[in-house]
Amino acid sequence: MPALASGMSTVAVTNISVDQMKTDLNALLNQRMDGAADGSSCGSLASAGKDHISTFARWLSQSKALENLLFWKEAEQYKGIFMPEDRVVSARHICELYVTSGATWQVNIRANLRSEIEVEVAAADPSEEVFDRAQHDIYELIRMELYPRYCEEVSDEDNHHGEEEAESLTNVLNGSHPKQARSFTRFSREQFCEEALLFWVDANNFSLLFQSVDLRNRAAAIFDTYMSAKAKARVNVPERMCTAVKAALSDGRVSNDLFLNAQKEVELFLKNDVFPRYQEWYAQGGTASADLVTPSTSVACASPSRPGALKESSHWTSRSSLLDSDRGSVRAALVELLSVPEELANLRIIARKREAEENLDFYLAAKEYTLLFSDQDRLDQAGHICREYLDPSSVRLVNLPNEMNERIRNMVMEEKRAPADLLEPAINEVLALISSNIYKEYLKEQQKLREASARMPIQRAAAVPKRTTSGCCVLM
Numbered sequence: 035m036p037a038l039a040s041g042m043s044t045v046a047v048t049n050i051s052v053d054q055m056k057t058d059l060n061a062l063l064n065q066r067m068d069g070a071a072d073g074s075s076c077g078s079l080a081s082a083g084k085d086h087i088s089t090f091a092r093w094l095s096q097s098k099a100l101e102n103l104l105f106w107k108e109a110e111q112y113k114g115i116f117m118p119e120d121r122v123v124s125a126r127h128i129c130e131l132y133v134t135s136g137a138t139w140q141v142n143i144r145a146n147l148r149s150e151i152e153v154e155v156a157a158a159d160p161s162e163e164v165f166d167r168a169q170h171d172i173y174e175l176i177r178m179e180l181y182p183r184y185c186e187e188v189s190d191e192d193n194h195h196g197e198e199e200a201e202s203l204t205n206v207l208n209g210s211h212p213k214q215a216r217s218f219t220r221f222s223r224e225q226f227c228e229e230a231l232l233f234w235v236d237a238n239n240f241s242l243l244f245q246s247v248d249l250r251n252r253a254a255a256i257f258d259t260y261m262s263a264k265a266k267a268r269v270n271v272p273e274r275m276c277t278a279v280k281a282a283l284s285d286g287r288v289s290n291d292l293f294l295n296a297q298k299e300v301e302l303f304l305k306n307d308v309f310p311r312y313q314e315w316y317a318q319g320g321t322a323s324a325d326l327v328t329p330s331t332s333v334a335c336a337s338p339s340r341p342g343a344l345k346e347s348s349h350w351t352s353r354s355s356l357l358d359s360d361r362g363s364v365r366a367a368l369v370e371l372l373s374v375p376e377e378l379a380n381l382r383i384i385a386r387k388r389e390a391e392e393n394l395d396f397y398l399a400a401k402e403y404t405l406l407f408s409d410q411d412r413l414d415q416a417g418h419i420c421r422e423y424l425d426p427s428s429v430r431l432v433n434l435p436n437e438m439n440e441r442i443r444n445m446v447m448e449e450k451r452a453p454a455d456l457l458e459p460a461i462n463e464v465l466a467l468i469s470s471n472i473y474k475e476y477l478k479e480q481q482k483l484r485e486a487s488a489r490m491p492i493q494r495a496a497a498v499p500k501r502t503t504s505g506c507c508v509l510m
Contacts, residue, residue, distance in 0.1 A: 089209035096208035101139035109169040125160040229267035237293035412452040
């Protein structure tokens with residue numbers, strides 16, 4: 035992370051005294067860092083107050099200054115190490131991570147001080163005070179520059195009630211405006227992209243950990259939740275990042291910058307994709323949750339008559355919100371929908387427009403595979419699936435993680451094996467793809483059809499004209 039530029043002007047904070055600010059800062063710095071990463075959720079994005087170290091850390095992260103807090107905490111922890119051999123290992127770790135030029139979390143300290151620290155650490159006999167002067171300089175930077183800005187920018191508003199439009203993604207991620215974070219969190223949950231926000235928060239909190247056991251345990255949990263081939267909330271990051279994290283976990287090389295690259299990738303996704311959609315959603319009233327739909331068989335609706343048009347579902351009906359539905363229930367609802375031919379046709383229209391029809395076809399072929407009993411029948415079907423949807427040269431290649439794709443193809447094409455559960459992870463992955471784009475668009479289209487239907491005037495049956503006579507009947 036780039037070092038903070040020197041020469042920043044001190045921000046005047048008039049509502050509290052300098053002494054009180056120093057007291058508050060010291061109390062903040064002395065909070066346990068691991069308390070911020072004990073299985074966090076998006077709820078913490080809006081509920082943690084400004085006197086919580088996780089909020090301060092998020093603000094520093096968005097201000098490109100998190101390295102200062104991390105270094106100060108590690109240097110403070112270093113002072114408590116008594117065994118010389120342990121002190122050597124810790125000093126090298128701190129030097130490589132924060133002091134050396136080009137380090138991941140390089141702090142902005144004087145060049146001569148940097149050189150002196152590197153020489154002493156390289157001598158393999160660092161003193162207990164090796165980082166003291168650098169730690170003092172960083173503390174003064176935090177006290178004089180960063181913390182006053184933080185106190186001015188982070189809102190003291192009610193952290194537990196209400197929402198408002200987020201002015202920027204920075205306001206959401208840095209903890210400065212809980213109400214804005216709350217509305218963005220609701221949007222991400224409704225749009226089935228909450229895993230990106232959850233991952234960002236968990237990765238940021240992970241960077242606050244220093245104890246080896248905490249780092250290993252939390253890293254494994256984050257990887258399993260967001261990055262592994264079987265992750266239930268897999269985030270869309272390059273496969274090389276997932277592979278690098280997995281290798282680091284296997285080798286025991288776990289440091290608090292393990293998820294930094296993936297976190298940056300996800301933040302770009304939130305900035306360039308999710309936040310613009312959030313702004314559009316909020317401009318339209320921010321009430322999409324009231325328009326989403328869930329399974330039902332109680333409604334029968336008219337369908338558009340034009341050929342190829344998306345038909346209004348008789349299988350789904352409105353309800354007040356999908357906000358409380360968990361990912362599992364959404365997945366179950368989608369699976370139910372795919373089993374209905376009329377609804378599958380509706381989904382196929384949307385998939386064709388998005389050039390993603392191969393996802394539906396793969397899902398259907400994979401489900402057919404799960405119904406087969408003969409080993410040879412399964413192998414034949416698996417071979418067809420590999421050639422049609424998993425071969426890198428196929429024009430209908432589905433977007434599965436490389437590791438998952440290669441494992442399936444190797445088992446089928448090389449080992450000639452096709453166990454019954456071969457495609458289960460791939461089915462879950464493709465269902466996630468369908469639910470995040472095709473299914474979302476389907477819900478929107480269904481709501482539009484319902485709104486159009488509600489605006490149509492009710493046509494009354496034409497009255498039967500009464501028979502009248504204009505004169506007397508003449509009997510012949």
